[in-house]
Amino acid sequence: xxxxxxxxxxxxxxxxxxxxxxxxxxxxxxxxxxxxxxxxxxxxxxxxxxxxxxxxxxxxxxxxxxxxxxxxxxxxxxxxxxxxxxxxxxxxxxxxxxxxxxxxxxxxxxxxxxxxxxxxxxxxxxxxxxxxxxxxxxxxxxxxxxxxxxxxxxxxxxxxxxxxxxxxxxxxxxxxxxxxxxxxxxxxxxxxxxxxxxxxxxxxxxxxxxxxxxxxx
Amino acid sequence: xxxxxxxxxxxxxxxxxxxxxxxxxxxxxxxxxxxxxxxxxxxxxxxxxxxxxxxxxxxxxxxxxxxxxxxxxxxxxxxxxxxxxxxxxxxxxxxxxxxxxxxxxxxxxxxxxxxxxxxxxxxxxxxxxxxxxxxxxxxxxxxxxxxxxxxxxxxxxxxxxxxxxxxxxxxxxxxxxxxxxxxxxxxxxxxxxxxxxxxxxxxxxxxxxxxxxxxxxxxxxxxxxxxxxxxxxxxxxxxxxxxxxxxxxxxxxxxxxxxxxxxxxxxxxxxxxxxxxxxxxxxxxxxxxxxxxxxxxxxxxxxxxxxxxxx
Numbered sequence: 001x002x003x004x005x006x007x008x009x010x011x012x013x014x015x016x017x018x019x020x021x022x023x024x025x026x027x028x029x030x031x032x033x034x035x036x037x038x039x040x041x042x043x044x045x046x047x048x049x050x051x052x053x054x055x056x057x058x059x060x061x062x063x064x065x066x067x068x069x070x071x072x073x074x075x076x077x078x079x080x081x082x083x084x085x086x087x088x089x090x091x092x093x094x095x096x097x098x099x100x101x102x103x104x105x106x107x108x109x110x111x112x113x114x115x116x117x118x119x120x121x122x123x124x125x126x127x128x129x130x131x132x133x134x135x136x137x138x139x140x141x142x143x144x145x146x147x148x149x150x151x152x153x154x155x156x157x158x159x160x161x162x163x164x165x166x167x168x169x170x171x172x173x174x175x176x177x178x179x180x181x182x183x184x185x186x187x188x189x190x191x192x193x194x195x196x197x198x199x200x201x202x203x204x205x206x207x208x209x210x211x212x213x214x215x216x217x
Numbered sequence: 218x219x220x221x222x223x224x225x226x227x228x229x230x231x232x233x234x235x236x237x238x239x240x241x242x243x244x245x246x247x248x249x250x251x252x253x254x255x256x257x258x259x260x261x262x263x264x265x266x267x268x269x270x271x272x273x274x275x276x277x278x279x280x281x282x283x284x285x286x287x288x289x290x291x292x293x294x295x296x297x298x299x300x301x302x303x304x305x306x307x308x309x310x311x312x313x314x315x316x317x318x319x320x321x322x323x324x325x326x327x328x329x330x331x332x333x334x335x336x337x338x339x340x341x342x343x344x345x346x347x348x349x350x351x352x353x354x355x356x357x358x359x360x361x362x363x364x365x366x367x368x369x370x371x372x373x374x375x376x377x378x379x380x381x382x383x384x385x386x387x388x389x390x391x392x393x394x395x396x397x398x399x400x401x402x403x404x405x406x407x408x409x410x411x412x413x414x415x416x417x418x419x420x421x422x423x424x425x426x427x428x429x430x431x432x433x434x435x436x437x438x439x440x441x442x443x444x445x446x447x448x449x450x451x452x453x454x455x456x457x458x459x460x461x462x463x464x465x466x467x468x469x470x471x472x473x474x475x476x477x478x479x480x481x482x483x484x485x486x487x488x489x490x491x492x493x494x495x496x497x498x499x500x501x502x503x504x505x506x507x508x509x510x511x512x513x514x515x516x517x518x519x520x521x522x523x524x525x526x527x528x
Contacts, residue, residue, distance in 0.1 A: 042497040048294060049283035050346065050490070051497045110490070112502055120485055127483040177483055180344070181393050181464065183291060 024090065031094040034062050035101055056105045057178075063098035064171055064189055066091050067138075071168065071196045078203065089145050092164070096142040099135050131174035137167035165200065168193050261417040263353045266334030268411065270510075274337055275348040277419050279493040284426045285342065286445055287394055288377070288384040295386070296426035303383045305429035305446070314374070314452035317365035324416070324430045331355040333416050336434075341475045341509045343439035347489040352434055353417030358408045366404065366452050373407040374457035375400045375433060376449040394460050400433065400444035401457035401471065403518075411436055411514050414447070437511040439473045470528040474519070475509035479528050 038058045041047050047054040070091035076082045111117055121128045141161055143149070150157050172190040179186060286296040289303075308324040322330075333353040341347045361373070377398040381387040387396045406412065413434040416423055423429040428445025435442045441461050451457075461469035468482055477487045486505055494501040508515050519527075 045496045047497070049279035049492050050293070052490070052500050053346075055497070109498070109500070110502075114488075114502070117485055117488065120487075124480070125483055125485070179291070180461075180468075181287070181291070 027087070027090060028094070031066070031090070032097070035059060035098065052105070052109045056102060056110055059098050059102040059105060060175070060178075063095050063102055064175060064193075066095035066098060067164075067168060067171060068189070068192055068196065070095055071164065071193075071200075074203070075196060075199045079199075093142060093145055096138045099138055103132075103135055127174060127177040130170045130177065134167045134171035134174060137163045137170065141167075165197060168197060261328075261333060261353055261420055261422050263333045263335050263417065263420060266336045268336050268338070270337050270339060270349060272337075272339065272349040274351045274419075275493045280348060280350055280418065281424050281426055283348075283492060285344075285440065286386075286426060286428065288386045288396070288398065288446075289426065290386045297424075299385050300425035303380070303425045303429070303446075305423075305425055308430045308448075310431060310448065310450070312360070312364045312450045312452075314450075315367040315370035315454065316452050317367060318363070320360075320364050327355070327360075327431075328416055331359055334413075335420070336413055336415075338411075338413075338434060338436040339509050340434075340436065340440055340443075341489060341505060343441055343469065343473070343481060343486075345481075345484055345486060345489050345505075346492050347503075347505075348492050350434075351419050352413060352415040353420060354413040354415035354434060356410060357412040357414050357433070358410060360414065360450075361404075361408060361452075364452075369454050370452035371404055372453050372455065372457055373402050373404060374449075374451040374453050375402075375444045375447050376451070377444050378446050378448050394464055397448075398444055398460045399457065400442055400459050402433075402435065402442075404452070405518055406435070406515075409515060409518065411511060437475055437508040437515045439469075439475060441469065442473050472519075472524075472527050474515075474524065474528075475505060476507060476524055476528065477505040478507075479525055 035058075038047065038055050042051045042055050045051065070088055073084050073088040073091070076084060107113065107118060122132055123129075141163055144153060144157065144160060153160060172193050175186050176183070176190055282297045283293045284296040285293060286300075289296040289299045306324065310320075310322055310324060310327060312320040333355055335351060335353055337349060337351045339347060340350050357373075377396075378384070379387060379397040381396075402412070413436075415428070415432050415434045416430060418424065418427055423432065428443070428447075431447050432445040433443045433447060442459075456471060459469075459471055461473075462471055475486075480486050488502050489505050491501040491503055506512075
């Protein structure tokens with residue numbers, strides 16, 4: 001990677017820290033702190049009258065937050081010259097981990113393994129269908145997040161990882177549908193997601209145009 | 218003058234004797250039944266009513282800290298946290314419309330005139346959770362008889378308060394409900410012996426977050442029918458608008474009877490989570506019962522109706 005001058009180069013250097021095992025262990029621990037914290041509150045019966053639902057929602061919210069953070073990496077670099085690219089995999093994996101814990105809590109603590117209800121929910125209820133679509137979209141991304149997959153898949157890796165955008169859209173619909181009314185917080189999160197999606201569409205469009213110009217010129 | 222004829226079932230038709238007897242043990246167990254059948258608890262004089270349930274009541278803490286009362290905020294912890302500015306006294310209740318004797322009465326006069334009864338009711342929220350709540354209240358039928366509905370009266374329209382200064386959720390942003398909250402019942406539903414205007418909880422005056430000073434309790438319907446902080450009852454000829462129905466007519470009907478066979482478009486209504494029933498790992502999920510288990514008292518109100526259509 002080319003060294004840049006001043007502020008940006010410092011960030012590039014700092015972003016390389018993420019590759020050091022100690023640093024990445026520390027950051028992952030930090031990332032899992034909310035889950036652990038709320039789990040302990042739940043065990044101590046300090047999550048209010050409806051602890052399972054509260055825990056479930058908290059995990060879903062953090063999954064969405066990490067998803068937004070992972071998607072913000074590229075716009076930050078392109079628009080503001082802030083390079084945090086080395087943290088992107090970690091943020092994406094945390095988003096997946098929280099989504100996984102969210103789904104697990106739903107099946108284990110909420111439904112208590114009642115697969116009849118699970119089947120009915122997943123075949124009939126758009127709210128839960130969208131949630132599950134988001135989760136399923138994230139699954140291959142998590143599996144192929146290692147170096148070997150990146151090398152093996154080559155160009156297809158990038159293509160595959162565009163699945164993050166369907167995941168974002170499905171998760172946004174799921175988030176908005178979770179409330180009986182339009183919920184201000186959910187709307188704000190979804191607006192952030194839409195902005196990131198819009199930025200990506202613009203970049204992608206520009207890139208395509210450049211390629212087309214390049215090939216014709 | 219034409220007036221509504223009130224069905225007068227025998228006590229045994231309303232509550233089977235074994236339930237009636239079991240209620241006594243429940244009430245005495247809950248400490249609500251003092252000498253002479255009259256309990257005096259923290260400012261509210263109450264007596265034992267004809268309805269009870271064998272279920273254990275949800276804890277007072279859970280009942281008062283897990284509330285859907287969007288006038289105070291969207292989160293269930295908001296009503297307890299953000300209702301400090303709300304003044305439930307003095308309070309005037311008006312009953313108007315198609316009645317022979319319209320009534321305007323102070324809440325404490327109303328309570329003095331009708332000693333509230335203890336009623337332990339199951340409460341099933343449309344969001345698929347449930348509680349068991351020891352209300353203290355006045356049967357709505359008692360009050361309606363007093364105002365003498367005219368023959369033209371077919372429905373009761375209920376209206377809550379609009380006080381954005383005291384209710385932060387009404388200062389815009391609470392998800393598109395137009396304030397004040399309104400609800401409605403068919404007159405025969407309103408006259409059913411189960412229908413209650415609650416003024417107390419666990420023998421105490423109703424806390425703000427639970428709908429002080431006066432709220433509707435219709436135990437066989439989803440919780441959102443239980444309009445809180447009621448100011449006006451109006452006897453009307455046509456089906457009145459109801460807040461959730463106006464907001465999302467395909468999700469919330471006028472009737473809103475608890476029905477495990479008619480799902481909410483976004484989730485199943487077949488079962489419910491019992492609030493406060495076992496903490497993090499042991500929270501109970503139980504099957505939801507038709508009419509929330511009150512079919513014996515209310516199923517006849519809906520004979521011949523397609524409950525899928527009139528959800």
